[in-house]
Amino acid sequence: MGSDPGWNSQTSRITSDINNGSDLTSTIEDRGYPEYCESIQEEGGAFYQIGAELFVMNGWEPHGKTSKSSWYHLQRSTIGRELVTVCRCPLARPNEQCVHEQFLTEYGDELFPLNIEFSSEQRDAILFSRQELEEAVYINHFSVPSPNSRSLNGRVIVEYTGDDTGSGQWLCSKDSNNPGCAHINKCQDMLQKLVQIDPSATDEGVGDGSSIDYSVPRSRRSAAEENKSVSHLPIAPPPWAALDSDPLLYHRSPALEDTIPDILNLTQTSTCCCSEPRPSFDPAQVITQQTCTVYGLFRSWEMTIEIQTCTNSMCHHRSIGPDCRELGIFNYNNRKLFTHDLLDEYTSAYTSSETPFSAWVSVLSRRYEIHSGGETQFATAQMFRAVWFAYVKLQYLEGDMMCPRCGPSPESTIWDGVTLAFNRKHLLPTLEPPTVSQSGSIDRSSTKYVTGQQLLAERRVRGLVRQEDSSEGEDEEDDDADDDHRPASGRNRTRAERAEARARAEILQRLDAIPLAVQALKTLDLALGDLFDAQFGEGTVTRGDPAPDVYRRFFIQAFSAEESVLQMLTAPAMDALEAFVVDPTRINASSLVEIPTIHKMLSYEKRLGPFTNTTVAVCRWILNRGRTVLNSLMKGPAPPKISEARGSIEKPWIETGCCYGLPKIRERPRYPKLKHDIKNEVGGKRGAKCSKFYSQYGERRLTGGIMCVWCTHSICYGFHCIPRGEGRNDVFSALITRWETVPKRVIYDFACALGPYCMTREPEFFSNTQFLTDDFHSVGHTKCSPAAFLKSHCNVDPRLSHINSSAGECGNSGIACIRKSVSYMSQAQAILYSKVFLSIWNRLRIRSLH
Template identity: 50%
Template structure:
C-alpha cells in the first residue's frame, strides 16, 4: 500500500519512517485500535519527548486515522503518524497478534499475547533503564484514561521515574500534583510489579509527585548560573554593575574555566581541571543570526549532563551546552514585552523572519521561552521597589487589585500570600467585633437627620407656602374636580403629586421627633440642629447654608466615627477645644466637615456659639470612647513580634515587596470570619461597589499591588482566590514597620474598620480613603471616606496621584494575556521582571 505524502513532505515522511524502523522513534500499539507515538521534529530529524495517542476506527467502508499531535488537523492534512499507520499498519500491527500489557518479572519486560486490552484500562507501554544502572531506576510511561472521558480524547500520558517501590517522581501531562491519573497509574504499577491484580499502592509520600512546576523548573535550570546585569537601558546609577558589551562576534570556541559547572542540581558540580575534556558543536543565537561554535564540556558525576562554561564575561547565556543566546537577544525580548503586549510565540515568529533574511533559522518558541525564564532568574533586578523621593516608608500608598491571573489548575502549595498565618504568628485572643461605632449610636436618629436634611430646603413663606406646598395642594384639588378624558394621565400626574406631598409632610413631621431624639443623645447637638433645621427655621423661611447640611449628613453616616476623625485628628481637635481660635480651627484639615463648619462660623462671628463648642467636645469624647473600646487589652505590635524564621524565596511564594518581611500575620480566634473570602464578589454590605472579574474564567484572584504617588510599585503578591480587605491589611502588617499616613484603596470605606478592628494601635493615625477614580461607585459612603474631600481643605494633597494604581494597572495589562496561560512559577517571574522594568524606567525619569 502506498500513500500520497505531498501534504506532509516526502523527505520528512521518509526520515520519520526510517527512524521508526531503526527504533529511533516509538510507535507502540496499546490496544486493537489505539497507539502511542513520539512527537517528531522534522528539522532535527529526531523524536521529541512529547507523547501522543493515535486511534484507528472503521466507519462504514472507510478506515479513519486520528492523531492528537499538533500536526494533525481537521483540514484533511494528515500527520506523519497517520500516514505511517495507513501505509504500514497491517505489516507492523497484524490483527491476529494483538499485544497485551507490559508485564514486569523482576527487571525483565515482555508483552503478553492474551488478547486485547480494555479501552478503559491503564497501560504501561514503555519501561527504560535510567542512566545509572546501579540504582535500579527506570523511566516508565503509562497511557491512562480519564474518569469522565472515553476514547482518544480521554487518554493522557503519565510518566514515572524511580524504583519499583514507587519512590520517585510522577508527572501527568495534563494535571499538576497528585491527580486521579497519577493515582490510577500508581495502583496499576504495583499490580504489575507484584504480579498481583489485587495489589494496592501503599507508598504515597509527599515528595513522590513531580508537578508541571517542577518539570518546568528543571528545564529552566541553565548551565549559566552567575548573576547577569540588567539591560543597559534599565540600569540605575546605584547598580554598580559592569556592563558587558554586546557579543557581536561570538567566539568560535568556548572553553572551560574554573567557573564552569553543571546544571543537574542546586549544588553545582564544578569543573575538574584533571578530568578529560570533550568537545561538541553548539549554536549561539544572536539578534539577527545564529553562529556555529565549538564548546568544551566535561562529564558530570550525574552521568546524564555535562559541565560547561558560564560565558558571563562574553555576554553569552549558556542554556544547555547546545543552545546558547547572547544577552542582547534575551534583553531584546524583555524590552519588547515590557513596552507593549508581546507574547513569546509572536516575538519568536518575528525574530524567525529576521533570521530568514540572513539565510538562517531561529530556535523554537518553547526553547526560547525556557531559556528566557532561566535567564530572567539570573538578572540583578534588586533595589528597584522603593521610590527615591518617597523613601522606604511613603506617607501615601495606593493599593489596587489587578486582574493579572493564571489558571487555578496551576496553583501550587508553595504560593504563600501574606494573608496566611504561620506557626510563629502571635494570637490576638482578646480581639472581638465592636458594634455601634458610629458617632450617633442611635440608628433612628441617623435616619431622621437624613430624612430632614437630605432634599430641598423646608421653608414656608416665599418657599413652601407660595411655591411648593400651595401649588401641590391646588394641583391635587384641580385633578379631583376636573373631568379629565385621559384617565391614565390623570392617575399618573395625581399619583406623582400625591407622592411629593407625602414626602414633604413626612419630612415636616420628622423635625420635632429628630430634635427630641438628639436631645437624648446630646442636648447641645439637638439645639444646634433645631436652630438651623427646626420648626422655627422652617416657619421663618431660614435656609441653612450647605455647610450645616454637609455636617449633619456626615455625623449621621452609618460608619465608624474614626473614619471621620482618627487618633491624629482627635489630637488636633483636643488642641482646638483648649484653644478655640480661628487659627487653631484652620488646622482641623483632618476633619474636613468640621473645618468647614468652624470656618463658616468664624466668618459670621468672631465668637463661636457655646453649642458649637459643646458639639466639638462631644465628637472628641465619642471618638476617644470608640478608640478605647477597640484598643481594649490588645498590646501594640512590638519588637517581640518580629519574624525569626527566614523568609522563603519570592519565586515560590509569589510575595515580592521592596521591604523585607518583619512579622507574620497575627491570628484572631474571636473573629469568626477573619480570613474567610468575601462571597459572590460582594465588597461590603453598606457599600454599593461590587466586583465580578474574578473566578468567571477559572483564574486565580490576580495580584495586589502597592504604589506610591509617583507610580512606583512597592511590591505585589499573588492572590489565590478573590481580592479582599485582608490582602491590604496583611501586606501592611507584615511589611511596614509603621503604617502609611494615608491608605488609598477602592474599598477603603470597609478597609478602615477591618484594620481598626484587628490592630487599632497600629492603624490609629492612618486615614483610609477612596481614590477619585472609584469615588462615583460608592453612592452610600459619607464624604469622610473620599480623598477629594480632604483635597478641598488641604491643597497640598492635590499632588497625590490617586490614580497611580490605575496607571500601573493599565501598564500591567500588557502582560495579562501572556500570564493567563502560564504556570505559577513562570507567572511570578514574568510579573516581577515587568514590575522591575516599569519601576526602573520611572526612577530613571526622575
C-alpha cells in the same frame, strides 16, 4: 504540567513502534536521547512522578525526535545495591534501556528524590494530567491499577474528554471497546471526588468544571520544573533599565555581531548544572571541544566551545562549560547559547506591549530568514521560553521596588487588585500570601466585633437627622417621565403646581420629624440639639430659610452616617480637635483639615465672628464620642516582630508569590472570635452599607489575581498572588506583616469597609491611618459617607492635590498587556513573569524621576 497532545489509540501506536525494528536495536544516541532530555527541559514532553516508585510519561518518536501523545508507566526500584528501572513503552528492551529509563537513571536522584509523602502503593486512580480544550471542556488522563493486580503490568491509562459531569467520552488503553470497564468506572468516581472536593462522591454527582481544588497536594511532579542552565553568575539588567544603585557586576561587552570570539574558553567560573554545589572547572583535567550554536538578534553562529567532563558520578551527559557572562552570552546547556541582547529584546517587547512567546519567536524566525538567507533558523518557542525564564532568574532586578522620592515608608499608598491570574490547575501548596497565618502567629482571643461605632449609635436618631436632607437629589426629569402614568387630573396640573404640592408635603413631613430629632439630640447633648434646632428647626422651615450647605453636610456626613466615627476621626485628628476645643482659635480651627466636614463648618463660622459656645460644645461631644469608640476597640500593642533569626529564613518569593520591597517583620495574627476573619469575599457585596461590588477576577478557573501597592509616582512597592479572590484581608495582612509603621493614608477602592476591618483587628497599629477611596471609584460608593473620599480631603487640604489616586489604575493598564500570557503559565512562571514586568516598570519610572 507538560503539554498534553490529543488521544490516539494506545494499541495502534504500540504496534507501529514494534514494527519499526530498526529503532529497537539502535543505540541510545540514535534514538534521540539528547533531544529527549532537551524536550523535557523545554516542557515539550511530560514526565510525572505519581508514586514513590511509579512514574508516567509521554511516548517518544525516535525518527522525528519528538514526544508522542501516548502515555506509559515506568517503575524505579532498588534491589540490593542495584537501581532497577523498568518501562512499559515499546522502545524498552530486556537488555537495553529506552530513553525514559536512561533519563530516570541519570537524573532521577536530582529531579525525583525519594519523597515520604508518596504512598508505597498506589491503589486509587490518579489524575496526573488535565488540560482545557475549550470553555469548560477538558481532556483528563488517569493512571489506574487493575482490580486484581498491583504490578506495573496491571496499570492502565484512562482518558476522559468532556465537561466535569462525566458525560463525555471515556477511553481505556486496555479495554478500548468497553466504555463501562472497571478502570473507567474507578476514574468516573475519582473525577467526581475531585470536582466536588468530597472523598465520598461518586459519579452520580455533577460538578461545574471549575471547583476542583488544585491546591490539594496530589502525587505529580514534572521534571521541567527543575530547569537549570550552565550559566549561573548574576547578570546585569538591560542597559535601558539600569539604575545608578545597581552594582557593577562586570563590564558589558560590545554587540556579538561586532566581535565574534573564535572559541568559548573554560574559565575559573565554569561549572556544571547537575547538582548543588556545582562541580567546578579543574585546569588539571582533560579539556575537550565541541560545536555549539549561539543565537543572536539577527542570526545564529556555529562556534567552538570548550567543555570538561563533570566530576559528579551521577552526571553522564551534562558537562562543565563556560559561563560566558562577560561575553554577553547566556550558556543554556553547552549546545545552545543565546546573547544577552536577544533575551533582553524579548523583555523589552513584552513589557511594552502584548507579546506572547510564540508570536515573538515567529517574528525572530522571519528576521533570521531575511538576514541569513535561510541558512540559519531560530530556536523553537518551547526552547526559547525555557531559556528566557532561566535567564531572568539570574538577572539582577533587585532594589527597584522603592520610590527614590517617597522612600521606604511613603505617607500615601494606593492598593489595587489586578486581574493577573494563572489557571488554578497550576496552583501549588507553596503559594503563601500574607493572609496565611503561621505557627508563630499570635492569637487575639480578646478581639471581637464591637457594634454601635457610629457617631450616633441609635439607628432611629440617625434616621430622624437624615430627614432634614429629604429635599436633596430630586430629579425634575422624573416629573415628565411619570406624566403618562398619572391620572388625567394629575396630568392637567403644571410642573410648578406639582413641585409646590411636593414641597408642601415635604415641609409637613420635616415639621413632624424636627421636634423628635431635636429632643433625641438634646438627650445626648444639649449643644447638639441647640445647633440642629438653630439650623433646621421649625422656625427656619416655616420661614423658608434654608440652612447653609456646610451645616447640611456636617449633619448628613457626620451624624447620619452609617460608618464608624473612626472613619472621620483618626487619632491625630482627635488630637487636633482637642487642641481646638481647649483653645478655639482660628489657627487651631484651620488645622482640622483631616476632618473636612468640621473644617468647612468652622471656616464658614470664622467669617461671621468668634466661634459660638454651641459649636465648640458640639466639637467637644464629637471628640468624646470618638475617644470612647477608639478606647472600646483597644486591646493591646501591635503584634510582636519576628526575631532576626526567623526573619533571615524567609521563603523565596518565586515559591510563595509574595514579593515586596520591604522584608517580612511580623506574622499575621489569628482572631478566633471573629468568625468571618478569613472568609472569602469574592463574588458578593463588599458590605451591607456599600453599593460597590467586588470586581470579577476572570473566570472561576483562574486564581484571584495579584494585590499591588503603589506610591503616588506609580511605582510598585510589591505584590502578592491571591489564590481565590481579592478581599480586605489582602491589604490588611500585607500592611501588618511588612510595614514598620502603617502609612498615613491607605487609598483603596473599598476603603469604606477596609478601615473598620483593620480597626477591629489592630486598632493600635491603624489608629493614625486614614482609609480613603480614590477619585475613580468613589463615584460608585453612593451609600458611603464622603468622609472616606480622598476628594473630600483634597477640597480642604491642597497639599493632597499631588496624590495620584489613579496610580493603581495606571499600573493596571500597563499590566493588562501580560494578562493573557500569564493565564496560560504555571505558578512559578507566572510569578517570575509578573515580577520581571513590575521591576522593569519601576526602573523606567525611577529613571524618569532622575
